[in-house]
Amino acid sequence: MCGRYVMARAIGDLVADSGAMEPDEEFALPPNWNVAPTADVAVVLERAGETDTRREIHVARWGLVPPWAKDVSMGARAFNARSETVVEKPTFRSAIKARRCAVPADGYYEWLKPDAGAPKTTKKRPFYIHPHNGSPIYFAGLYEWWKDASVPEGDPHRWLLSCTILTGPSPDAAVVESASVQGMTEAGRATLEQLGQLHDRFPLPMNPETMDAWLKPEKLSSAEAAQALVERVLDQGYSTASEWTLDEVDPAVGNVRNNGPELIEPMQSLL
Template structure:
């Protein structure tokens, strides 16, 4: 909340430490809501907007989904097509969020010509200064048609993280060169200015407006990512049953 400018949640929110977050797991999200004039004294941005912390299921479930299975395939959204895909195109106009994280894992595939049986190697990627990453995300509310009207679990909040192309080789920046060789996709981080624009709760009027905002996020992603550092970590992170601070310790 301190790093994002969010207000203290009105309801009780339980956020447990998790060193191995998998799709369909609960994650924190930041979003902004317009509020009535009498509530603006609580806002951190002023002008009737309130930045809030919520807990969402990682894997977007759109309102038209018949069940939760859609979310298993929608934990990432390609920024190049997010304004066109039915799962995401409504959310990108009106329900944008930020997904905060201390860091994330990415796997390096064996080099071409590597010996048979060579395995992928995991890397932990994080801001070098210990700050949070705020990934560009989308959120949706889904109503379970099988639940009773008075069931407190009837409504589900879910989210997805936008991705874009990894930095191109030859940038001259050590971190970006490492990211370029690690994977062909990059979860899109935001700096403070971009996050302010992304979280604006005003509904965008057209796919072109949404595409322009996505382009803004993508345009600054590499600069934001250049402040990261990468450490190779133990392959134990590949098993979601392993969950503890030892997973992010660099291999020696």
């Protein structure tokens, strides 16, 4: 699951890192250390032109609003898409074939539930998960355009761009064992074990090669082709996630009104 994340770097830095073109129009997203669903976020996508393909950065609402939705409130329930069902769910099955994007993040938050049998007063513990080398994460995502019929033609607010982030099963013992056979470092395997202990879901990251394949603006011919691409992201995602660091952080992150770099400062952890 991904319900909160951090995106504090400048759009210009994302342009340089992602290989996107400079935006035609200037826009800025303020640093956000507590991004929550329905917030405006950056997305990277590709569009096919007459002679080439353009990689672009846009601002989208986090929470997918399909074209047939009656209003934007539906997006509040569609900020994540499960890899196991994304090709079947009416909300996502059209976008997965033709409107794929990447959602950049510095890292994301996840909450560790108390152990079974712990006192009822025991609270969940938040962790900040991020690449140990400081590079951005590019989560596999989908996007859609939704038309607000109540807004006049020609008004720029008539069309809403929205997005969702794909999630998959967190690494289990079988994944860690496979990583060992494939020669992953002990530190990488330990990180995968920690992710598996933290939550049963995690947002799917992409390395540059997988991101190139995911962003291709071609329309996939079938649900099977779409699922094969999802499986490619999932299989590679564990390797990418093995290079992450998990830091326990202050519970203040649980309140979306709290927003600042102090939220990602690590605390002493016993995970």
